[in-house]
Amino acid sequence: MNTLLKEITHLFFPQSCVVCGKKLLPTEEGVCLSCLFKLPKTNNFKDPENQVEILLAGRFPFERAASFCVFSRGGMLQPIIHQLKYSGKKDLGIALGRLYGADLSGSDFLKNVDAIVPVPLHPKKEKKRGYNQSEMIARGLSDVTGLPVSKGNLIRKISNPTQTKKSKIQRWENVKGIFAVENPSAFVSKHLLLVDDVITTGSTLEACADALLECPDIRISVAAIGEAL
Numbered sequence: 057m058n059t060l061l062k063e064i065t066h067l068f069f070p071q072s073c074v075v076c077g078k079k080l081l082p083t084e085e086g087v088c089l090s091c092l093f094k095l096p097k098t099n100n101f102k103d104p105e106n107q108v109e110i111l112l113a114g115r116f117p118f119e120r121a122a123s124f125c126v127f128s129r130g131g132m133l134q135p136i137i138h139q140l141k142y143s144g145k146k147d148l149g150i151a152l153g154r155l156y157g158a159d160l161s162g163s164d165f166l167k168n169v170d171a172i173v174p175v176p177l178h179p180k181k182e183k184k185r186g187y188n189q190s191e192m193i194a195r196g197l198s199d200v201t202g203l204p205v206s207k208g209n210l211i212r213k214i215s216n217p218t219q220t221k222k223s224k225i226q227r228w229e230n231v232k233g234i235f236a237v238e239n240p241s242a243f244v245s246k247h248l249l250l251v252d253d254v255i256t257t258g259s260t261l262e263a264c265a266d267a268l269l270e271c272p273d274i275r276i277s278v279a280a281i282g283e284a285l
């Protein structure tokens with residue numbers, strides 16, 4: 057939508073912030089700026105022994121791993137992620153990615169990273185949703201850091217049922233072997249930043265890493281918007 061049309065639409069259909077309920081300004085999308093700046097940030101990219109790194113340690117080799125915010129039931133991030141995934145608010149993903157990108161820019165965390173790789177959705181699911189929410193986050197990160205987004209090389213071969221009601225072992229059984237790399241030579245000797253929306257058990261990331269590690273001399277780092285640990 058162009059800006060004028062957006063402003064007119066906003067005038068007749070004012071939207072409210074999904075977190076605090078306040079009316080949004082025409083320039084705000086889904087969440088008001090004041091809520092975006094109050095997000096429960098972890099800042100754990102500065103800490104090489106953070107909870108995400110502890111969670112993933114020993115499961116696959118990685119350089120660094122971090123999460124932007126704490127994701128808790130009833131917390132600030134929950135309605136935002138819900139809108140991003142289920143209400144077509146893809147701009148929220150871009151906004152979150154930009155905020156996180158601003159924190160990560162110039163830090164050691166992104167040292168030597170060559171490209172950002174969003175956790176892929178199965179093409180059928182992406183078509184249904186209209187976009188991949190992790191790709192929107194990746195795009196926001198890319199806007200700020202200047203790192204390219206690699207899409208379409210890491211693919212999801214199998215559309216697995218939802219993970220939410222499954223145990224840790226069931227989740228791993230559910231995702232094992234569902235990802236693949238289409239053209240491994242494109243990822244040879246690359247350091248990739250794998251991007252997900254929310255880390256819960258880490259099994260989706262582990263399954264992605266499993267596929268990525270087929271590429272010779274690859275290095276992997278991990279960044280998620282939320283950690284629900």
Ligand SMILES: [Zn+2]
Nearest residue numbers: 073076088091
């Ligand atoms: Zn708000």
